[in-house]
Amino acid sequence: MKRSQLFTTAGVAAAALAMAACSSSSSGGGGTSSSVPAGGGNTVSSSSSGSSAPAANGKSYKFSFIQGVAGDGFYVTMGCGIQAEAKKVGNISINIQGPTQFDATLQNPIIASVTASKPDALLVAPDDVTASQTPVDQAAAAGIKVVLVDTTLKDPSKAVSQISSDNLAGGQQAFKAIKQLAPQGGKVLVVNTKPGISTTDQRTSGFADAAKADSKYQYVGVQYDQDSASVAAQVTSAALQKNPDIVGIFATNLFSAEGAATAVRQSGKSGKVKIVGFDADPDQITALKNGTVQALIAQQPYQIGTDAVDQAVNALQGKATTKKIGTKFAIITQKNLNSSASQAAIYKTHC
Numbered sequence: 001m002k003r004s005q006l007f008t009t010a011g012v013a014a015a016a017l018a019m020a021a022c023s024s025s026s027s028g029g030g031g032t033s034s035s036v037p038a039g040g041g042n043t044v045s046s047s048s049s050g051s052s053a054p055a056a057n058g059k060s061y062k063f064s065f066i067q068g069v070a071g072d073g074f075y076v077t078m079g080c081g082i083q084a085e086a087k088k089v090g091n092i093s094i095n096i097q098g099p100t101q102f103d104a105t106l107q108n109p110i111i112a113s114v115t116a117s118k119p120d121a122l123l124v125a126p127d128d129v130t131a132s133q134t135p136v137d138q139a140a141a142a143g144i145k146v147v148l149v150d151t152t153l154k155d156p157s158k159a160v161s162q163i164s165s166d167n168l169a170g171g172q173q174a175f176k177a178i179k180q181l182a183p184q185g186g187k188v189l190v191v192n193t194k195p196g197i198s199t200t201d202q203r204t205s206g207f208a209d210a211a212k213a214d215s216k217y218q219y220v221g222v223q224y225d226q227d228s229a230s231v232a233a234q235v236t237s238a239a240l241q242k243n244p245d246i247v248g249i250f251a252t253n254l255f256s257a258e259g260a261a262t263a264v265r266q267s268g269k270s271g272k273v274k275i276v277g278f279d280a281d282p283d284q285i286t287a288l289k290n291g292t293v294q295a296l297i298a299q300q301p302y303q304i305g306t307d308a309v310d311q312a313v314n315a316l317q318g319k320a321t322t323k324k325i326g327t328k329f330a331i332i333t334q335k336n337l338n339s340s341a342s343q344a345a346i347y348k349t350h351c
Contacts, residue, residue, distance in 0.1 A: 054313045060091045061120040061316060063309070066110055067098030068125035068151060073281035073347035074301045075125065078149065080351040081305025082123065089313055095119065102197075102227055104131035111135040115142055121312035123305075125150040129198050145315040147308045150301070152198045161311035165299045166326040167199045171206025171250070173329050174276045175214075177295040178248035181274035185216030186247035189239050191256040193227040200252040203278060207250050220246065225256055232259020233266075240267050248274045251293075254284060261292045280332060280346045288334060298345035300327040 065082050067075035079096050086092035097114065099106035104127040112135050114122060122144050126132035133153050140146045140158035148162040156162050178188055188211050190204050204222050211219040220243050225232035232255060240246060240263060249264070251257035257277035264273045271291075277284055280298035287293045304327055311321045330345040337343075 054089060054310055054317065054319065058091070059316075060093075061313070062093050062095070063121045063123060063312060064095045064097070064114045064117070064119040065149075065305075065308075066107065066114060066122065066124040067096065068107070068127055069102040070098035070100060073349060074150075074279055074299065076349060076351075077347045078125075078301035078305040078308075080348055081302035082309055083305075083351060085306040085309040089309060092309070092313075099127070102127055102193075104128035108132065108135045111139060115139040115144065118142065119144060120316055121145040121147065123147045123149050123308045123312065126153050126198075127151070128196050129154045130196065145312050147312050147315075149304050149308050150199060160315040160321045161308070161323060161325065163304050163307045163311065163325045164199065164327070165304075165329065167202035168206035168209075169326075170278065170297055170299070170329050171203040171208070172210045173297050173331060174203065174250040174278065175207045175210035175217075177276045177297065177331050177333075178211075178250065178274060179214070179217075181276070181294050182247040184247070185214075187218045187220050187243050187245055188248040188250065189220050189236075189243070189246050190222040190250045190252065191232050191236055191260045192222050192224055192252045193256060194224050203250075203252045217248075225259055227253070227255055229255040229258035229262070232256045233262040234259075236260045236263035237267060240264070240269065240273070246273055248276065251275060251277050253278055254281060257284065257287065257293055261287065265292075282346065282349060285332075285337070285346055288332065288337065291334070294333065296332045298330045298332055298342075298347075300329075300345075301347065303327050 063086065065079055075098060083094050086094050097110050099110060107127045111124065115138055122139050124136060126136060126148065133155060136146060136153060137158050146159045148156055148159045150164050152162050190207055192204050193200050195201060208219050211217045223235035223239055225235055236259060249260050251260045257275060260275055264270055264275065275293045276295045277293045278297045280296050284296055288296055307325050314321050330341060332342045332345060
């Protein structure tokens with residue numbers, strides 16, 4: 001996906017590192033992948049899920065992790081967690097693949113190909129709550145233990161576990177950040193990717209509900225950018241023309257933040273309109289340092305990855321699994337960026 005000029009250099013560097021340095025990260029569509037022994041020298045700290053890693057009991061397992069999109073720092077970091085936990089458990093090989101865009105029409109053939117290879121477990125971030133349903137259900141029907149990571153499905157019942165951030169709470173945290181940045185109140189906007197993605201839909205709902213509950217703020221709705229920074233700039237510009245007194249924008253992902261920042265700058269409202277982004281890729285951290293965005297809501301993808309491996313192993317060994325696990329967030333600002341907690345929350349470009 002093309003990134004706006006604001007992030008071009010950082011984005012290209014991050015993508016290059018993700019593809020070249022993380023041997024488990026796929027170059028994307030067409031089913032290209034690399035199968036690697038579980039491992040990875042990670043340095044990302046994360047909170048414990050409260051249970052120790054299950055033992056493999058001498059059995060060898062094959063796991064496949066299908067990312068929502070290849071090369072994204074969130075999924076790279078999740079893959080690092082998966083590989084580290086698999087190494088800790090022992091006797092687990094990890095195969096990682098992902099489409100070149102966050103698009104179910106590109107991801108579904110990868111899911112089908114992985115299903116045909118018959119891994120013991122499939123850790124998958126579905127790209128659409130409805131369109132991804134059939135291929136994931138077919139994997140479960142083939143006897144593969146399915147763990148949904150990050151995103152989910154309209155009917156997740158075939159999965160042994162769902163592990164993701166509490167995205168409703170993530171949206172609420174984004175509004176909390178807006179309140180800290182613009183305590184005087186005023187109009188607030190959400191710039192989202194596209195409807196039908198469980199995580200970003202929930203972030204929007206959490207933000208909207210929190211904003212509507214606060215009399216000092218007026219929620220003016222959501223604009224969709226089709227996961228394009230250029231479209232995000234266009235819809236944000238239109239929203240600022242319609243509501244020139246907007247004080248805060250919540251951008252639900254990287255491209256939404258890029259485009260919103262471009263529109264704010266071009267409208268001459270830099271510093272007046274506060275932007276809160278989601279996730280903590282290195283280029284998003286650069287944007288925070290530069291003042292392009294004023295706060296970031298960071299997830300815990302590494303923890304999602306470790307929990308996913310544990311739940312899959314438990315399912316394979318006939319042990320109890322936790323049907324739904326939610327992970328927490330951190331609000332990163334310029335003021336707290338150098339803290340140990342914020343540094344640990346920054347996503348990785350390689351393991």
